[in-house]
Amino acid sequence: MFIRATKTKNKETGQVYTTHRLVESIRTEKGPRQRIVMYLGEVTLEKSKWRALAKILEAKLSGQQELFEADESISVAADNAYEFYDQYKKLKADKQNRKEQQEIVPVDIATISHTDCRSLGPELVGHHAWQSMGFNEILKQCGLTAKQRALAEATVVGRLVAPGSDLSTWRWLSKQTALPELLSYSLGNVGKDSIYETTDLLLSHKEHLENSLYDKACKHFPSDQYIFLYDLTNTYFEGQCKNNDFAHRGKSKEKRSDCPLVTLALVVNQQGIIVNSHIYKGNQSEPETLNDVLERFEKSHPNQLPLFKPTLIMDRGIATKSNLLAIKEKGYDYVVIQRRAAEKDYIQEFKNIQSTFDCIDGRQESVFVKKLPVKEGKTSCEVLCWSEGREAKEQAMDEKKEQHFIEDLTKLKQSINKGYLKEKHKIEQRIGKLKTRYSAIAQYYQINIVVNEKEKTALELTWEQKTTREQRKTLTGCYVIETSHANKTAEEIWHLYMTLTQVESAFKSLKTDLGLRPVFHQLAHRTKAHLFISVLAYHLLSFIELSLREHGDHRHWGTLRSVLSTHQRSTIIFTDEQDDIHHIRISGTPETIHREIYKNLDISVFQRRRHEKIGRRV
Structure with missing residues (x-):
């Protein structure tokens, strides 16, 4: 066997390409002929080493091993050639499968149209985050049925993709998204009350959900530091909320002193992953919440604290003398x-x-x-x-x-x-x-x-x-x-304190990207459920952003959602020569900007092509 170089000219651009093939000579009835054994792509190895490369490839094809170790450059070239050939065979097999499965129908092009366009890109990413974080397994532990788990995903991913009220989530689920097609359980004809019931159900399992999701996130994104950042924010209500125990006038972070408020407290780690959350009245004094939060954490993580305690980082609004004394008594480090x-x-x-x-x-x-x-x-x-x-x-x-x-x-x-x-x-x-x-x-x-x-x-x-x-x-x-x-240097201490921006970033994402504000609910338990769904959606958001950050993509979810929104799923309609009307449900071909995100998140593009004849043209 030997290697042969072949030059090919592109007729449109005039550019000449050189590709290489492994060739063997065979005898036929018509005399000696050359047969292509392997397509090698472009071989960059110097020509004097082609013969040695051909021997290695011949040995690999016959299942033999070389007795003597080859030159490193030749071994690398052999590995690259084999990888190219495997890819070539796969593409050839795919092409053959397509040829065998293809269904050619003469089409009246004047009848081609499309309908039922639904958003797919952000939903694909949200669905991937849901599965990667193990939401379904956690909800199974809580005793939720398959339908309830599907509704839970629709509710939380809905808050991630189309933030708003529970009513707007129901409208989005009914008319705007391809998410139901991604789920294993059919959600056809879901009533709006199902969304409200689902938020209440998730709230009832709040402690187990938060603890399990935090543990899952730490496995995905391990860190050698153990830092907790604590802060509070508030958001405002629309309406008087006379029967809502959480609605009180207070100092609004958003200058909305004209509205009643509700307060959300968050503990996040140095990567911005939520440890736990709690909801307080709108006029809650910030310093008074710290002991409550520490007690909740110690109760929910009893096995961790004997081994090591986190460093607590807080803003000046919480750092009263009594709070610092309590922190010291409990044995926590602080900044x-x-x-x-x-x-x-x-x-x-x-x-x-x-x-x-x-x-x-x-x-x-x-x-x-x-x-x-x-x-x-x-x-x-x-x-x-x-x-x-x-x-x-x-x-x-x-x-x-x-x-x-x-x-x-x-x-x-x-x-x-x-x-x-x-x-x-x-x-x-x-x-x-x-x-x-x-x-x-x-x-x-x-x-x-x-x-x-x-x-x-x-x-x-x-x-x-x-x-x-x-x-x-x-x-x-x-x-x-x-x-x-x-024992730390001034610069190390300053960097520790600056991690507090992670909790500020979490509040910004909750308010800007996840529909935390305003709150439309007039009842206290509905208010808690609304805020908790935003917290669950933030778990998905932080997983997506941290995963992409590992690949050098530092865009925030708001930007990613906008970019992905142009990847959609729709139904193509056409009539054939027999006047049969065809409906083909298909996902759009991802653009380059979509494919980059999917590749970094290891997401396979959802196809699930569905073809049916729905009648005949009169």
Whole structure:
């Protein structure tokens, strides 16, 4: 046997391609002939080694092994050639199968149309995440039937793909999605009450679902760190919610003080995977929730805690003295920003940032940190931090507040000068309201009322900046981290604290991508169920994003969902020469952007072609 090079010219482009084949000489009745044994693709090996390559390939074909080890370049070329030939044989067999199974029908092209277009791309990815996370096995453990499991998947994947109310999920399931075709159980003619019943059923198994899903996620995405991030957010209701125990007025994170609120608490790990969640009233005090959350975690993970306890990372809203004391008593490590304005105690250090602090490398915006020695009698340490980005943000906020504060003082002054406002006690009331509204800025101003002592009326209003205003400018962008990890460097502690962005990212995804806001339900148990479905959908979202991140794709789910939405499933209609009307249910051919996502997630494109004749044309 020997290797032969063959040149082929592309008639359209004129480009010449060279391919290689393994050939043998045989005797026939018509004389010696050459027969192609293997198609090798393109062989890049130098020509002087082709003979050795042919011998190796001949030995492999006959099932023999080489006595002597071949040159590495020849062995690699042989492996590549064999791989190409296997692929060639597979393609040839597929082509033969298609030829045997093909059904050729003459078609009246004027009758070709399509109908029943349904979204497929996002559903394929959501269905894959559902199966990979083992949702069905977990729900079996909870005693759910096949129909209930199918409804559960439709409800949760519906929140992932088309976030909204339970009613909108039912409409989506009925008219907009190909998800029912992916399920093993038929969901034909599902009523809207089934969606409500399913959300209630899933809520009743909340603890088992959250614990099992967290364990599954940790197996998929193991980590050598054991960090828990804790924070709270709230969302608002549409309507008065008079019979809803969770609906209370409070400080809205979204500036919706006109609506009643409900609070969601999340514990996530450093990768953004939800450990557990809990729902509180809208006016819930953040610091009061920590002990409750720790008790729930210790109850749900009793086997883990004797071995190792996580490091808790929290925002300053939760880091009260009593909470830090409770954390220490329970034996947890922690990283927090101090609740009080501790940076004021270190103003001299912050004045010398450039010379005495260490700069954290590899960031677009400058960050400087300095670790302070552990104080006598304490086990925790403090890290002073200054961030260029934080300074710019706080500066912009301060300037805006200060501008509005001065504008309102000027309006009050004009009212006094024009004689509209003369009584001192009324002016003091107005000033008090301004100080309440602009409390962060008003403390840096001295406001004086010039009074006519004889007539007891106000003549003028004046104000001036206090010297402490300059101190505030010095401390803009500064903060102090307290931690029990006294053995770590300043940079390591800062990086630990910055993992808190994972829980902030989780809240953003829940609100923006998973329909957490607003809440339309007027009853408390329906509210809990609505929020819990969003939490379950987030488990799918985090699995998808983390899986893609391993392949270098860092896009968020909102972008992925938009990209995948153009991959659809539809029914093709046409009439043949016998006037028979054909309906073919088929999935669209994925575009390149779809195939990349499916490949990274190891998803096989759903085909399930269905062909039927539904009648004859009159």
